[in-house]
Amino acid sequence: MRKIAKKGQEEMVGFGIIIVIVIIIGLVFLWLYLAIKPNETNMQDYEVQSFLRSVTQYTTRCIDREYIEINDLTYLCFHDQRDCENGDSCQILEDTLDSILDSAWDVGEGKRVRGYEINITVLELDQAFIKTIYSRNKGILNGSSRGFSEKYMKDSKWYDITFIGYYD
Amino acid sequence: MVNVNKLGQMKIQQTAFVLIALTLFFVLVGLFFLGFYLQSVKEDVSELNSRQAKLLVSKLANSPEFTCGTAFHSKYADCVDSDKVLILMQNSSRYKNFWGVDDIKIWKIHPSATHEECNVLTYPDCTTYNILESGTVGVYESNFISLCRIEQEGGKSYTKCELARLMVSYTKQT
Numbered sequence: 001m002r003k004i005a006k007k008g009q010e011e012m013v014g015f016g017i018i019i020v021i022v023i024i025i026g027l028v029f030l031w032l033y034l035a036i037k038p039n040e041t042n043m044q045d046y047e048v049q050s051f052l053r054s055v056t057q058y059t060t061r062c063i064d065r066e067y068i069e070i071n072d073l074t075y076l077c078f079h080d081q082r083d084c085e086n087g088d089s090c091q092i093l094e095d096t097l098d099s100i101l102d103s104a105w106d107v108g109e110g111k112r113v114r115g116y117e118i119n120i121t122v123l124e125l126d127q128a129f130i131k132t133i134y135s136r137n138k139g140i141l142n143g144s145s146r147g148f149s150e151k152y153m154k155d156s157k158w159y160d161i162t163f164i165g166y167y168d
Numbered sequence: 169m170v171n172v173n174k175l176g177q178m179k180i181q182q183t184a185f186v187l188i189a190l191t192l193f194f195v196l197v198g199l200f201f202l203g204f205y206l207q208s209v210k211e212d213v214s215e216l217n218s219r220q221a222k223l224l225v226s227k228l229a230n231s232p233e234f235t236c237g238t239a240f241h242s243k244y245a246d247c248v249d250s251d252k253v254l255i256l257m258q259n260s261s262r263y264k265n266f267w268g269v270d271d272i273k274i275w276k277i278h279p280s281a282t283h284e285e286c287n288v289l290t291y292p293d294c295t296t297y298n299i300l301e302s303g304t305v306g307v308y309e310s311n312f313i314s315l316c317r318i319e320q321e322g323g324k325s326y327t328k329c330e331l332a333r334l335m336v337s338y339t340k341q342t
Contacts, residue, residue, distance in 0.1 A: 018190065022193075025194070025197070026197075029197070029201050033201075033204075033205075046226045046311065047311060047312065050226075050229075050246045050311050050312040050313065051312040053245050053246050053312075053314070054246055054312045054313055054314045054329075054331050054332075055331065057244050057245075057247065057314040057316075057329045058278075058314070058329055058330065058331055059326075059327065059328045059329045059330070067319075067326045067327075067328060069329070099278060099279075100277075100278045100331055103277045103278040103280070103331070104277050104278065104312070104331060
């Protein structure tokens with residue numbers, strides 16, 4: 001009786017050892033699989049960055065000031081300088097950005113980019129909020145977001161352009 | 169004596185069966201992993217091509233062949249000189265294997281009044297610059313750029329920058 005019990009114990013120990021070995025080998029395979037998977041490089045950040053940079057460098061028409069960049073137009077808009085040929089500077093800024101955004105980002109449900117929001121704000125040197133010059137959002141504002149902020153200083157004020165893209 | 173022998177044989181048989189079962193099990197696990205790994209090799213090739221295209225597209229705008237550089241007083245980032253691109257298009261055969269991708273295109277997003285392909289006759293009122301063309305159907309990776317040139321109006325010159333997408337294509341492994 002005692003012999004049979006001992007034999008049963010031995011079998012159980014053997015079975016346990018086999019299970020442990022199988023688990024260890026499984027873990028080694030899993031580790032190998034994960035180790036050889038290349039790391040994902042997130043290029044969505046770069047897409048948002050390059051968009052903002054390109055937008056701020058975009059040249060628009062404002063006759064008295066000739067051709068100016070969006071950067072300079074935000075400055076004119078903040079100082080309420082209505083000296084453009086085809087309307088005041090804020091209107092031209094708004095029209096230009098609306099048109100650029102509609103051309104550049106095809107957003108919506110089932111699209112690669114679900115939505116976006118963009119804000120241009122003016123800040124004091126100590127980052128205290130002064131005014132929002134332009135603000136727009138479109139599409140579905142949830143999901144994996146990628147944002148970037150482009151800042152420049154003029155006449156002791158910060159001009160901050162922030163863009164957040166919501167990816168599928 | 170006969171009983172003891174039989175018990176010993178049984179034990180040896182038991183061990184042999186366990187060993188065979190274990191070996192078969194590990195061989196099957198190994199085969200499964202190998203199959204899975206080999207299947208993912210093709211996907212990895214595509215993934216690597218995609219990564220290469222993504223990295224290239226993020227760096228290409230600032231390479232000497234494209235960048236606005238000192239001609240625009242090094243003022244702009246991610247800026248492509250469209251005059252340079254036009255010249256590059258005429259010498260694209262020399263750059264066929266230079267970047268290691270199939271196609272390189274620039275597509276003007278804003279403003280885009282016409283949908284014409286860019287060449288010496290249509291420039292600058294055109295939309296698409298086909299810099300490198302292989303004729304194969306590939307997958308595109310793209311990035312935003314400022315497409316700039318020096319314009320003249322009323323005897324005065326100024327910099328005109330437009331919004332464009334720099335597109336790089338690679339062949340996807342199937």
